[in-house]
Amino acid sequence: MIVLIEKNSPLFDVKTAAEHFELNKSELDDCNGFACLLVNSRFFNVYNRGYVGSVFIYEGEDGRFYIGGYAVRHKHREVVEAISRVSDMYPEVFAHTRHLNAVLSLKKAGFDWYDRKKKLLRKQNFKEKTNVK
Numbered sequence: 645m646i647v648l649i650e651k652n653s654p655l656f657d658v659k660t661a662a663e664h665f666e667l668n669k670s671e672l673d674d675c676n677g678f679a680c681l682l683v684n685s686r687f688f689n690v691y692n693r694g695y696v697g698s699v700f701i702y703e704g705e706d707g708r709f710y711i712g713g714y715a716v717r718h719k720h721r722e723v724v725e726a727i728s729r730v731s732d733m734y735p736e737v738f739a740h741t742r743h744l745n746a747v748l749s750l751k752k753a754g755f756d757w758y759d760r761k762k763k764l765l766r767k768q769n770f771k772e773k774t775n776v777k
Contacts, residue, residue, distance in 0.1 A: 646696065646725050651687040658682070661689055661698045668714035671743065686733075690715070690726040699726045701734065709734050711750075720749060727753035731767050739765045 649655050665678045674681070681687070685702035689695065690713075697715025704710050711731055715723050727749055731737040739750050742763055750765050758766035 645692070646722050646729070647691045648688045648699075648726065648729060649691065651682060657689055657695070660695050661687070664695070664698060664714055664716070672712065672714060673742075685712075686730075688726070688730060690722060692719070692722045696722045696726070699730050701730060701737065704738070708738050709736065710738050710740060712739070723749050724752045727755075731755075732769055735768070735770045737767050737769075739767075741765070 649657075651658075661682075662678045665672075665674075665681070681700065681702070685700040687700040688698065690697050690699060695716065696719045697713055699711065699713035701709050701711050711727065713723075713726070715726075731753060737755075738758065739746070739755055740763055741747060741750070747765065750767075753767070755765040755767040758764045
């Protein structure tokens, strides 16, 4: 069982999150830096007997919510649980990634392909209403 610690918590370790962000910056295709990400997202550190990684949700320019994150190696189960729990906080969440490991984790957490060519996945946490008479 993982523990999520949100950025507003006094237990949030900004130093560890920033250090791991810098280690993974090129893989995240980041243009704005850690400080901007921290301010403009709902950001969590993930723990399970130590730091596992960080996961965040941000609103894209298109008005959609997107999930992103990074983690230490060999923590697939914890990553899937973190993605699932954080994405469940929103009715619909998208993920844009070029990484196979991320796709595997996202799919295991309930995401499906939305547009393969654009490398975009989506998770819907609501059931569409049907007109039943």
